[in-house]
Amino acid sequence: MMLVHLLASLLASSSLAQDHRLVDDGATREVVPWTSPGMIQSPVAFTIDRFGRVYVVESDRAGNAVSDTRQLGHLNGVEEDLLLKTVEDRRVLIRRWVEGGHFDSDFFTRTEDRVRMVQDTDGDGLADEQHVFAGGFNDEVDGIAAGVLVHDGKVYFTNIPSLWVLEDEDGDGVAERRESLSYGYGVRWCFYGHDLHGLVLGPDGRIYFSMGDRGFNVTTKEGRHLFGPDRGGVFRCWPDGSGMELFHVGLRNPQELAFDTWGNLYTGDNNCDSGDRARVVHVLEGADSGWRQDVQSLPSRGPWNR
Known part of the structure; x- marks a missing residue:
């Protein structure tokens, strides 16, 4: 029986990418877990660097220190949140x-989010080593950590309320340096999982990422004020955090971002549980998709569904 690593095979096959046909060469293939049980926990996102090392975002705070207004009703949660x-x-x-x-x-500090590095050190195709690359993200307003990207030897990490850059300066596999490139995401509790995520490198060399409708109140490095405590959107900046822009606004919970061959940007956005449909959005610069989190608590979502 020949063991192949399905993801690598798919990515390497340009003909498969073009015509979407399955490989039919008579060989037997088996899909097996790359990591062994217990090697990672509560994974939310991952990325791979050029050395084949996998960076996994883990969240212990999800469902613990990070809740939402549906669990906080006894504390007048919705009204306080607004x-x-x-x-x-x-x-x-x-x-x-x-x-x-x-x-x-x-309660709000005893659990943490982190980035874990996982790797195959002996080349047998299975992960055999893991350690924490960067941990201790347990400030009372932190979480849920939900995005990671490797670019130019640095690891970009989205964890409300910050876009972080993490750097291993001495090559030991642990980030000695961490810097918040931008702060102010996740103004509200809103709904669980409407977080800071979707990190991707754009064709223009800028870093793009998405924010759910937990909202934002951000002052850029240049002193510009980006304010939207009741809405989600897509942001972009240069790798050093400069030039931060609100690229598209009015989204409810955009998750991952993807560029096509021509540089068009797309995301998937959640519905609001009232009959509207989840949707794939063509993310246009300067556009407003119209969602405001304030209508979430209204009967039939108010004007959103009219």
């Missing part, structure tokens, strides 16, 4: 809940 305008407003709200005895004092 008042939030900055990440720091959410921090104040968290501390008020803790001081009021609604949560343990360490």
